[in-house]
Amino acid sequence: MIISTPEKVEPITIDNGKIEKRILIGSKDGAENFVMRLFKLKPGANTPYHTHDWEHEIFVLKGKIQVVSKDNKTDVTAGTFIFVKPNEEHQFVNVGDEDAEFICVIPYIEGNE
Numbered sequence: 001m002i003i004s005t006p007e008k009v010e011p012i013t014i015d016n017g018k019i020e021k022r023i024l025i026g027s028k029d030g031a032e033n034f035v036m037r038l039f040k041l042k043p044g045a046n047t048p049y050h051t052h053d054w055e056h057e058i059f060v061l062k063g064k065i066q067v068v069s070k071d072n073k074t075d076v077t078a079g080t081f082i083f084v085k086p087n088e089e090h091q092f093v094n095v096g097d098e099d100a101e102f103i104c105v106i107p108y109i110e111g112n113e
Helices: none
Strands: 012-014 019-025 033-040 055-063 064-069 075-079 081-084 089-094 098-108
Touching: 033 089, 064 098
Parallel strands: none
Antiparallel strands: 012 019, 019 033, 033 098, 055 081, 055 098, 064 075, 064 089
16 A cells, blocks of 8 residues: 655656646556546646547646636636546646646556556
8 A cells, every 4th residue: 555645756847847747646656557647737837738548537626727628618626527538639727826736547558647
């Protein structure tokens, strides 16, 4: 069993530090089925608009995030959960004035952490 806190996981910085990703639980921990990641987006930061073959389970912890899909833009706040289906176009944009954080769980496929 592993018990820890996000602060003990080294962040991966993306887009000149506008985004931090921490792999909380992944293959390095012996997880063979899922990867749990914590994302922090600075105000105005966004993930790329993209798609891939696997699903996402998202839980918003902090801030205000706009969820962008092919046909919709929806603003969500802490306590919201989101299911992104495989091959569904998506993006997450911090539209608030403070850092936004969300947990993202994906299936483990080599190279997708």
